Amino acid sequence: MRTVRGWFRDTTGGLPRTFWYLWTGTLINRLGSFVLIFLAIYLTQARDFSAAQAGLVIGLWGVGGAVGTTVGGTLADRWGRRPTLLTAHLGAATMMLALGFARPLWTVAVGALLLGMFAEAARPAFGAMMVDVVPERDRLRAFSLNYWAINLGFACAAVLAGLAAEAGYLLLFVVDAVTTLATALIIFVRVGETRRAPTTGAVKGATGGPPRAGALRTIAADRVFLGFVVLNLFGALVFLQHISMLPIAMGDAGLSPATYGSVIALNGVLIVAGQLFVPRLIRGRSRSHVLALASVVMGIGFGLTAFADAAWFFGLTVLIWTLGEMLNSPSNATLIAELSPAELRGRYQGVFSLSWQVAGAVAPVLGGVVREHVGNGTLWLGCAAIGAATAVAHLLSGPARERRASQLTRPTAPTVPVTAVQPPPPQSAEAAATAPAEPVPARTPA
Incomplete structure (x- = not known):
């Protein structure tokens, strides 16, 4: 019992209060994330x-x-994290x-387009706010805890959505809108602005160079970062088939929407059961090797779907790619944090x-075309x-990424807060030079 208490304290202790408000909002939002899970089934x-x-x-959602x-x-960056989050959540609920x-x-197409725009506008502000308030030394477990909340809500939502769909698909949209508004309310009442304005010295390059001529020009010249973004794009093309083509494949196999909800819920259940142990498992290991292994395992899981013809088999494939x-998630999160000025x-x-x-x-369109014209197995x-x-x-590009991350985590000039209803704890200059990444956000925040 003492060991369990110690593990729980090491995993959750010492994190800022603002983080826990964001964590709670994430959990509530994901508990009602019905629509995207069942959108393909609803449309067909x-x-x-x-x-x-x-x-x-x-x-078009994408x-x-x-x-x-x-x-x-x-x-x-310009307006602030808090107003961006509030506007995005209110627009998404509407x-x-x-x-x-x-x-x-x-x-339907226009609605999906606008919903995707508002829902995903929250993602950068949320991720930036997470890093604003969590010190660098605690970010790995903070990202894992937030990802754990995402999947706890997702697992419950997948099962509940399957039952709600039997009562009527409109209920899915109503519940999703209500939980999105609840998240906005938490941010409005309990979360203050966390954006920090750079001082005169802080607007220089991460390694002390001249001031930056433009944000987009800086990012466009960062080949190491963009290379990692491209690799994430290919991984996402595979991963997002679970919300577009997988439900259609299961429907063609004669399985009901409720069965799909139960099968896809295994993804969230496994992450809830084991994700908090992953940081300790991969700590000190090469992130490039971990990311390469994650890509192989996910590829095997989705590849086996070509042979699945029963609920248990589909469930097995879900368990494999979930591993x-x-x-992938914590390694992705910490690496993007270190690659960002x-x-x-x-x-x-x-x-x-x-x-x-x-x-x-691209994934649903490409998946639909390949499936209709070449075949499900292909x-x-x-x-x-x-x-x-x-x-x-990942193996080939890993050394360059680590060198780039090492350069950006050198000490830089301190920053001063603009406004903060609940100011974040003091950060070291090294922590201030990092930036976050969303944990696999396959599941879009509404």
Whole structure:
């Protein structure tokens, strides 16, 4: 018992109060994240759209998300984290209800586009705020705890959504909107602004060079960072098939929406049961090796879907690629944090999130086309091939990433807070020079 208490204290102790408010908002939001889980089934069964049309609508969600993360990252740095989060959540709740009442294809498509834009605009601001308030030494476990909350909510939502779908699909949209508003309320009441304005010295380059001419120019010249974003894009193209083509494949196998909800809930259950042990397991190991292993395991899991024909088999594939997801998330989060200059934290977060949104736009469309014209088996075996190729690329590019991260974590000039209702704890100059990454955000925050 004493050992369990010690582990719990080491895992959760010492984190700022603002982090726990954000954590609570994440959990509530994910408990109601019904729509994206069942959107493909809703479009093909309730609205009678084809697989290609459903892929197009989900793809437009991704297009909107790409715009949202780009704008959200800029607003998080210029306007502030808190107003960006509030605006994004209120807009997402409104569009969630609008999408639930939309009927013609074009109205559904426009609704998905706008919903993706508002929902994903929250991602860069949320990630930047996490790093604002959590010291560098605690970020690995903070990211893991937040990812744990995401998947605890996701596991419950997947099961509840399957039951709610039996009562009526409109209920999915209503519950999702209500939990999104609840998250906005927590941020409005309990979370203050955490953005820090750079001092005169802090606007210089991370290694003390001349002032930056422009944020986008700086990011465009950062080849190491962009290379990592591209690798994440390929991983996301594989991973996001679980919310677009997997439910359609299970439906073709004669399985009900409730069965899909139960099978996909295994993803969240496994992460809830084991994710908090992962940081200790991978601490001190090469992040490139961990990311390569994660890519291989995820590729195997999705590749085996080509042979699945029963609920237990689909469940087995979910468990396998979930193991890869669990390895990928904390390594991704800490690495992006170290690759991002402090004064461009929101923008770097937005560009990294953009890889997920591009994948969100391309994955369902590409998956639908491949599945209809080449075959279901080719789609899933292609996912395995992409996983293997991504693993090799991680091994080759790893040393350059670590050198870049080491350069950016050298001490820089201190920063001063602009406003903070609840100021973050003092950070070292080294911690101020890092930036976050979303844990596998396959599941978009609404």
